[in-house]
Structures are given as C-alpha cells and as structure tokens.
Amino acid sequence: MTSLDDYVATSPEIERPVAEAEPSRYSLRHPKSRIGFLRPKVWLPLVVMLVVLGALWEWGARSMPYLLPKLSSIGEALADEPDYYLRNAWVTLWEALLGLGLGFASAFVLAVLVSEHAWARRAIMPVAVVLNVTPLVAIAPVLVVAFGFGPEPKLIVTGLICFFPILINTSVGLRAVPPEVVQVYRTLKASRLEMLWRIRVPSSLPYLFAALRIVFPLSIVGAVVAELSAPGAAAGLGTAISLASTMNRLPVVFASIAMLAVMGSVLLLIVTIAERRVLHWHETTRGAAG
Amino acid sequence: MRTAAIEVRGARRVYGFGASAMVALDDVDLSIQPGRFVSVIGPSGCGKSTLLRLVAGLEPADRGEVGIHGVSPEEACAAKMVGLVPQTPALLPWLSVLKNVTLPQKVNRAAARRRAAIGEAADRVAPPEPPDMAELLRKAGLAEAAHKLPSELSGGMQQRTAIVRAFGLQPEVLLMDEPFSALDEFTRESLQEQLLDLWDELKTTVLFVTHSVSEAVRLSDAIVVMAAKPGRITDVVNVDLPRPRGRDLLKTPEFHQLEDLIRDKLRGAWHTRVA
Ligand SMILES: Nc1ncnc2c1ncn2[C@@H]1O[C@H](COP(=O)(O)OP(=O)(O)OP(=O)(O)O)[C@@H](O)[C@H]1O
Numbered sequence A: 001m002t003s004l005d006d007y008v009a010t011s012p013e014i015e016r017p018v019a020e021a022e023p024s025r026y027s028l029r030h031p032k033s034r035i036g037f038l039r040p041k042v043w044l045p046l047v048v049m050l051v052v053l054g055a056l057w058e059w060g061a062r063s064m065p066y067l068l069p070k071l072s073s074i075g076e077a078l079a080d081e082p083d084y085y086l087r088n089a090w091v092t093l094w095e096a097l098l099g100l101g102l103g104f105a106s107a108f109v110l111a112v113l114v115s116e117h118a119w120a121r122r123a124i125m126p127v128a129v130v131l132n133v134t135p136l137v138a139i140a141p142v143l144v145v146a147f148g149f150g151p152e153p154k155l156i157v158t159g160l161i162c163f164f165p166i167l168i169n170t171s172v173g174l175r176a177v178p179p180e181v182v183q184v185y186r187t188l189k190a191s192r193l194e195m196l197w198r199i200r201v202p203s204s205l206p207y208l209f210a211a212l213r214i215v216f217p218l219s220i221v222g223a224v225v226a227e228l229s230a231p232g233a234a235a236g237l238g239t240a241i242s243l244a245s246t247m248n249r250l251p252v253v254f255a256s257i258a259m260l261a262v263m264g265s266v267l268l269l270i271v272t273i274a275e276r277r278v279l280h281w282h283e284t285t286r287g288a289a290g
Numbered sequence B: 001m002r003t004a005a006i007e008v009r010g011a012r013r014v015y016g017f018g019a020s021a022m023v024a025l026d027d028v029d030l031s032i033q034p035g036r037f038v039s040v041i042g043p044s045g046c047g048k049s050t051l052l053r054l055v056a057g058l059e060p061a062d063r064g065e066v067g068i069h070g071v072s073p074e075e076a077c078a079a080k081m082v083g084l085v086p087q088t089p090a091l092l093p094w095l096s097v098l099k100n101v102t103l104p105q106k107v108n109r110a111a112a113r114r115r116a117a118i119g120e121a122a123d124r125v126a127p128p129e130p131p132d133m134a135e136l137l138r139k140a141g142l143a144e145a146a147h148k149l150p151s152e153l154s155g156g157m158q159q160r161t162a163i164v165r166a167f168g169l170q171p172e173v174l175l176m177d178e179p180f181s182a183l184d185e186f187t188r189e190s191l192q193e194q195l196l197d198l199w200d201e202l203k204t205t206v207l208f209v210t211h212s213v214s215e216a217v218r219l220s221d222a223i224v225v226m227a228a229k230p231g232r233i234t235d236v237v238n239v240d241l242p243r244p245r246g247r248d249l250l251k252t253p254e255f256h257q258l259e260d261l262i263r264d265k266l267r268g269a270w271h272t273r274v275a
C-alpha cells in the first residue's frame, strides 16, 4: 500500500522550500512534532494524577495493611522472582491470544455467512444476541468439569468471550457499504467473492478494529477467569493469584494483577498502532496519524 | 435501422401492494439510438431513478421489456457494457483515486469475452483495449489527485473521479443519476464541459437524469420529460443546437427558447399530476 507520505516525498513541486520553512518534526517548535509528548502540557496532568493515586494507595496500605500491600513490597515481590511472573504471564498470554484467535476465526466466518445470507442472519443472530447477554464466565466451572485442568476450558471461555463482539461488529460492518457503491459494482456484475473481498471486508475494518479494541484486553479477562475456576491448574497469572491469596501473600497477588494490567495495556497499544496503520484512510484515525 | 442502444417497451414498475401500491412507472416506452445523449427531467418522485435502475438491471420491470443493444440488462452488465454514475461519488475511501478508477477493470474479468460475443451478434466492432486510466485522469484534470485518497478531494473532484471510473470501462451505455446535483453552479458548468469532452471522445450512449433545465438543454440530443402519479413519459423534445456547446451558447436566444419550452412541458407535467 502506498501511503500519502511516499507520494509527497517523491513529488517534485513540494520538495525543498516547504521543508526549509518548517521546523523539523523532531523539534518541539513543529506544531505536529513527533516528540510533542515532551511538552509539560501533555505529560504533567498524568504525572500529577499518578502521584495522587500513589499517595492514596500508600495511605490505604498504612491504614489497612491486611487489605493493601505497600507499593514498595509489590515492587520487591516482582524484583525477587521476575522469572516466576514472566513464566506465568507467558502462559496466560498464550491462552488469551490462542482463545482470541479461535474466537476471531469462527466469528469472522460466521459474520461473512450472516451478512451474505438472510436465512443465516435470521437463524444465528437472535441466538448470538441472547448468548451475548448471558454471563459467559459463569460457564467456566462447568467447562473445567468437562475438560479438566488443561488448556481447553481456558481457550473455550476466552474464545466465547471474544466471539460476540467480533461477530456483531463485523456483520454490521460487512453490510455498511453505501447502497450507491453496491449499485455501481452490481452493474459491473462483480462476483459475490469480489464484492466481499474488495469492498465489504475493507469497509468492515473500522468496525472490526472497534471490536478488537474491546476484545484484546477482554481475552486476558477470559483466560484469568478460566484459571481462577480451575484451582488445580499448573500455571498462569490467574493460578498464581488464587494460590497466593489462599496463602495470604498479598504482595504476590497484587504483583500478578499488575502484570495483568501491563499485559492488557500492551495489547491495547498494539491494536491501536495496528489500527492507525491499517485504517489510515478512515476519519477516526486521520489527523491523529499525522 | 440499427439496434437501439437502450430500448424500453411498456415498462411498468409498482412498489408495495394493495391500497399502498405506488405506480413508479406506468407504460414507459423509450428508444435511444447508439451514441445519443438523452436527458430525463421531471418532478421529484416521477420515477426517473426507477427508470435508470430498470435499465441498469438493478431491479426487474413488473411488466414490459428493457433491452440494451438487443440483450437484457443482466447480460449487458455481465459484459460490462453499462456504466453507472450515481448521485453520490460512491468512491471507496481506502483506495487512492487511481485505484478507485481502475478497480472496475479488475472485477468480473470474464466480461471482455462476453462483450466480444455480444458485439459480434450485434454486428458491431469489439471494444478497444482498456484505456490508460492515469491518462484519463489527467484529461479530467485529476493528475495531481491520482495518488490522493477521496477524502482529500473536493466534492467536484470526487464526482469527476466517479465519471472517469465509469468512462474507463468504455461502456456502451452510461447511466447518470443527477451526478452534479450536489455541486455549486460553477463546478457544475465545468463538469458539464468535461463530461461533453469525454463523451465526444468515447462516443457512448448516455442516459442522464437531472433536475436542471439548462443542464438538460446544454448536454442533450433529446430531453425526456416525465410526470408523476403514475410515473410516465409526457414528452420527448429534440435539441438541435450545434456542438460543441461552449459557454457562449448558454446566452443565445435559441438556448433560452428551448429552456422555456422544456419549462412549459414540465409545468404541463405538474398540472396533469394535480388533475
Ligand atoms: N425501493 C422502493 N420502495 C418503495 N417505493 C419506492 C422505491 N423506490 C422508489 N419508490 C417510489 O417510487 C416513486 C419514484 O421514485 P424515484 O426514486 O424513481 O423518483 P425520482 O424521479 O428519481 O425522484 P427524485 O427526483 O426525487 O430523485 C417515488 O414515489 C418513490 O417513493
């Protein structure tokens, strides 16, 4: 895909003069500077917020030592055995992403079916909507009974949780092509597959990414819930949390929770970056992408 | 006589059932010879877009027949003989202008063979090679825009892109539904000129829906006047003004006479509706 930047760079009319008149994108004087985050206006509010939250936490930890560990002891727990947390984080991440992949693949295939055939839509969507409002994490214990302590129940719970946002958003997106566009390509007798691949799937991408932004962090929730309901499981941050809480080791519990928060944020960041790349043409990312 | 490029006989189209039935087209007859530029004008709701959709094969007639160069609209579309320019540009926002206008060549690749077969049957020359789209964009004044996204263009440039996309197929029949209605007066006039230039070069048959009397007179060889309830054709007026039709022509008395004539016919169409 050629981006606009490539074009501007090779176009002779807009070469030197503009580039010299404007400050570099790596200077703070540029209005859309790449290092704009260094301006105090940008980072100061967050830093103040973090300091306030940290102070509140420490105050809480001092007054209720049996409920909240001190931040320093969480840090120590992490620093003492980084391997332990990384190993368990890796297991949970694996479960989350594999489950997400399964949920994504099946949801996408069904979304295509549902958007192409009215009968499939009538059969599947009501069931999907009802299942979507059912608290799926509640079936985790049942799945553990059925499949044991291996990875299967975790993948199924994660996959199910991720399934519905993707199915619903993608099936809406696949049908959100303006009628005039459909008319133009219908008069060209573009085949169903051509319509799907060249027009419907690209138009559904903004909807799909909206779902992914929900579902990537949610996949970790699914994996952790499944681990929590399988107390004998071997590894994973959920397992680490339930083990540590039975032994009343609060710093370990919170260190594991911190790992989960970081993992969720990193996944969200990855989705956001991918979205900016893929949807550079879409209103929601235009301007922001610079 | 040659086979008509567009032939509509006794076409009727009804929406809805029973008491709420709406006769969008009633007994419409229309025959357009190849290479002619024909406009359709009439009050809102008289079935202009419906007529265009029947010719484009987007919906079937309830009664009557539609033919394009002697074949059904479906066959003509399968052979990519029909180009459509809707009221909105209908560009794909993730493709550059150049990719937008070349996409029609990439879909339905079997069309060339089908078109050759129909061409032989109708005893006409086979269509030439697909044109260089970058060149066509340049002719339409879109050279700088070729690698931009549609959202970076003005409305007029977007609509021009849609026209280039349709012409790029070198269709036998070009159907345009109020393509300039969302544009300002000046953009509209310059686009009319460019449309006439492209049409002059590629010699296709054009069926052009419009609300503007002066646009119809300026562009057309013939103007079809329609009336509503039920949607029908009330008049067909030939426009015998010389071509090319530059800006000067718009000020001549002949041009104004024709405009007045069409306005009278349109008023007539309104009155038959009330009566
Ligand atoms: N899909 C449809 N379902 C029901 N009624 C329709 C449909 N399409 C058109 N109609 C009706 O048929 C009549 C003719 O519609 P059409 O769009 O062809 O009019 P038009 O001449 O193009 O009007 P305009 O100038 O406003 O575009 C209108 O009364 C409209 O309400």
Ligand SMILES: [Mg+2]
Pocket: B048, B049, B050, B177
């Ligand atoms: Mg219309």
